[in-house]
Amino acid sequence: MIRIKYFPGTTFLHRLDPRTKFLLVILFIFSEVAFLDIRILLFPFTASIFLYLSARIPFKEVKGTWRFLLTIIVIISSVNAFFTFLGVSVQHPHIIAAFWIFKFTVEGIFFALASIMRFLSLAIISLCVIMTTDPGLYAPALSKLRMPYKGAFVVDLALRYLPVYVDELETTMNAQMARGFKVKARGGLFARILNTVPLLVPVAINAMLSIYDVADAMELRAFGAEKNRTWYRTVSFKPRDYVSTITLFSLLILAIVLRTRITTYWIPA
Amino acid sequence: MKESMFSAKQIVAMAVGTALYAALTIPFNTLQIPGVGLVAIRPTVAIPMLFGFVFGPLAGFVSGFLGNILSDAVSFGGFFWNWDIGNGLLGAIPGIGYFIVKRTNWTKARVLATASVLAIIGAVVGIAFAAMTDFAFQIGLSTMDAALTEFYTAAATDAVNGAILTPILLYAYATATAGRARRV
Numbered sequence: 192m193i194r195i196k197y198f199p200g201t202t203f204l205h206r207l208d209p210r211t212k213f214l215l216v217i218l219f220i221f222s223e224v225a226f227l228d229i230r231i232l233l234f235p236f237t238a239s240i241f242l243y244l245s246a247r248i249p250f251k252e253v254k255g256t257w258r259f260l261l262t263i264i265v266i267i268s269s270v271n272a273f274f275t276f277l278g279v280s281v282q283h284p285h286i287i288a289a290f291w292i293f294k295f296t297v298e299g300i301f302f303a304l305a306s307i308m309r310f311l312s313l314a315i316i317s318l319c320v321i322m323t324t325d326p327g328l329y330a331p332a333l334s335k336l337r338m339p340y341k342g343a344f345v346v347d348l349a350l351r352y353l354p355v356y357v358d359e360l361e362t363t364m365n366a367q368m369a370r371g372f373k374v375k376a377r378g379g380l381f382a383r384i385l386n387t388v389p390l391l392v393p394v395a396i397n398a399m400l401s402i403y404d405v406a407d408a409m410e411l412r413a414f415g416a417e418k419n420r421t422w423y424r425t426v427s428f429k430p431r432d433y434v435s436t437i438t439l440f441s442l443l444i445l446a447i448v449l450r451t452r453i454t455t456y457w458i459p460a
Numbered sequence: 461m462k463e464s465m466f467s468a469k470q471i472v473a474m475a476v477g478t479a480l481y482a483a484l485t486i487p488f489n490t491l492q493i494p495g496v497g498l499v500a501i502r503p504t505v506a507i508p509m510l511f512g513f514v515f516g517p518l519a520g521f522v523s524g525f526l527g528n529i530l531s532d533a534v535s536f537g538g539f540f541w542n543w544d545i546g547n548g549l550l551g552a553i554p555g556i557g558y559f560i561v562k563r564t565n566w567t568k569a570r571v572l573a574t575a576s577v578l579a580i581i582g583a584v585v586g587i588a589f590a591a592m593t594d595f596a597f598q599i600g601l602s603t604m605d606a607a608l609t610e611f612y613t614a615a616a617t618d619a620v621n622g623a624i625l626t627p628i629l630l631y632a633y634a635t636a637t638a639g640r641a642r643r644v
Contacts, residue, residue, distance in 0.1 A: 193486065195534055220539045259486075263536045314537030321534065341466050348475030349482070349526060353534075356483035384624050387503040391484065391625065392632045395507060398480050399514070399633055400640075405476075406469040414468045 193256050193361070195318065196354035197326055204246045204323040208432040209332035212320045214439045215242075219316045221443060223309045225450040228457040229301060232308040239315040246323050253322070260314055268306035301458050326351045331422040340420050348405075356398060363393050465518045477511035477523025477551075482530035505618045506625035508551025509579045513630060517555025524551030524586070542599065546590030550618065553582035554626065566634035572627035579622030587615035 199205070204212075222235045250257075285297040330347035334340055364374070367389045409415075428436075463469065484504040508527060512520020525548030532538040557571075557578050565571045588611055593599070595607035 195486075223537070223539060260535070267536050310537035312537065313533065313539060314535070317533040317537065341471055344471050345474045345478070345522060346526070348472065349478035349530065352476060352479030353483055353530060356479050357486065360483060360487070380620065381624070384503055384621055388625070388628055391503065391506070392629060394484065395480060395510070395629055396632050396636050398476050400636060402469065402472045402476050406467075406472045409468040409472065414471075415466070 193259050193357055194253050194354070195256060195321055195357055197324065198248050198252065198322050199325075200247060200323065202246050202323070203431070204242060204319060206429075206431065207323075207435060208426050208428055209320075209324050209328050210336060210426070210428075211432045211435045211439070212324060213332070213336075214436060214443075216313075216316055216320055218439050218443050218446070219313045221446055223313045225446060226309070226453065227302070227305050228453050229305050229308065230457055231449060231453065232305055232312070235312045236308045239312040239319070243315050243319050246319055248319075248322050253318075256318070260311075260318075264307055264310045264314065268303045268310065298458055321350065321353075327424050328426055331424055332426045334422060335426060341415070352398075356394065359394050359397070360390065363390055465516060470515060470519055473511060473515040473519045474522040474526075477508060477515070477519055478526040478530065481507040481523050481527025482534070485527065485531040486535040501617050501621070503621045503625055505547075505550060505583065505622050506579070506629055508547065509554040509575075509582055509622050509626045510629045510633070512551045512553065512555035512582070513557040513561075513575050513578065513626065514633065516558040517552040520551030520553075520555045521548040522551075524548040540590075540599065542593035542597070543590045546586040546593075548586070549589055550582045550586030550622075553585055554578040554622075567631055572631060575627045575630050576623045579626040580619045583618035583622050584615050587611055587618055590614070 219235055219239065222232070226232055286295070287297065287300075288295045326347070329350055330340070330343040333343035333346055338346075364372075368374070372389050373386075481504060484507060485502055488502045488504055505524075508520050508524035511523040525544050528544045528547035529539070532540070532543075554575065557575055561571050561574060591607045591611035591614065594610065595604060
């Protein structure tokens with residue numbers, strides 16, 4: 192079972208201002224986009240695991256999410272590293288084993304490892320932020336970042352609804368399976384596409400029908416009547432946020448400097 | 461009279477479209493196409509296409525753009541700005557239907573065919589943008605051939621998924637809303 196929701200707590204990450212957490216995500220996005228060198232990727236990777244453990248998210252609740260995350264990242268990284276070895280042109284690869292169109296090379300293994308580290312660290316941080324941030328704080332935080340309040344509302348509502356629809360999909364899948372629905376359809380491409388209809392239609396249509404109820408409720412509270420609006424909950428920077436922001440900015444600058452010197456992936460000599 | 465692009469309904473539609481696309485796409489990210497980068501078979505591309513058609517191009521764009529960012533981030537930790545924009549375009553183009561089709565005609569075969577055609581155009585334009593920017597900015601692809609392979613594979617799967625599922629979802633939505641006040 193995939194669980195992507197807020198788990199209340201009092202850890203350091205829970206108490207950080209959402210704006211500081213947004214900066215944390217930006218730093219990890221940059222490290223993922225900029226580096227392929229395992230020696231550098233080891234830092235964000237270790238930091239993400241440390242931050243995740245420090246958030247004390249109950250493992251029992253997110254076991255399924257982890258199983259899914261690790262499976263998908265290993266599949267993606269292996270498929271891409273061993274089929275195409277994307278973005279890395281090697282004149283004389285060190286082949287370990289080869290059969291049919293597959294070539295297992297030392298370069299491929301290091302590329303796959305780098306991909307796993309890049310993806311996993313950003314996934315862990317993204318989950319950390321969602322699981323430790325009260326959904327009611329996204330909009331005030333984005334608003335304080337000078338985002339127009341309607342835009343802040345879109346992000347806020349989307350992050351609130353995401354876990355709801357993940358659960359809804361699972362409930363629908365279980366209900367359809369009880370009626371004989373098979374997740375893995377047999378047949379050609381069209382049969383497989385049509386097989387998703389019993390899942391997509393109920394979840395999507397129910398969600399779309401609720402749009403009008405939510406919009407009505409918002410309009411009844413005069414949403415959009417004023418150019419600006421205030422929020423019931425507010426966010427404010429505490430000393431820990433100042434320290435974290437300065438540290439994160441310094442790391443971001445360091446990463447940018449490093450990027451100008453290291454542009455490729457690394458394979459041990 | 462067309463309503464404002466930033467009315468309460470539009471704002472909620474963008475948010476619901478985003479969450480729905482992200483939530484439904486997460487399980488499908490496991491269906492990777494070998495050899496063409498991080499391209500997965502996603503029947504859920506029909507969601508931003510449907511939102512574009514029903515609620516307008518902006519709702520379609522935001523659903524595709526933000527939904528792709530969210531689903532990639534939480535399912536495998538990926539962030540590819542050009543694919544996020546590509547997914548946004550894929551939802552925005554069927555939004556042409558929002559302007560040219562009368563809502564009371566949504567169940568008519570002609571309109572469903574229009575939705576299907578717009579979904580194909582959306583898939584082609586969105587994926588073309590993503591694949592070509594992959595090549596232009598050297599994001600994982602170093603040759604034009606690789607970019608074209610990526611484009612053909614991803615555009616074909618998204619076009620087929622969109623062309624089949626968008627009219628089905630549109631028909632289901634139109635039927636579900638029939639007789640309900642303020643739903644069309």
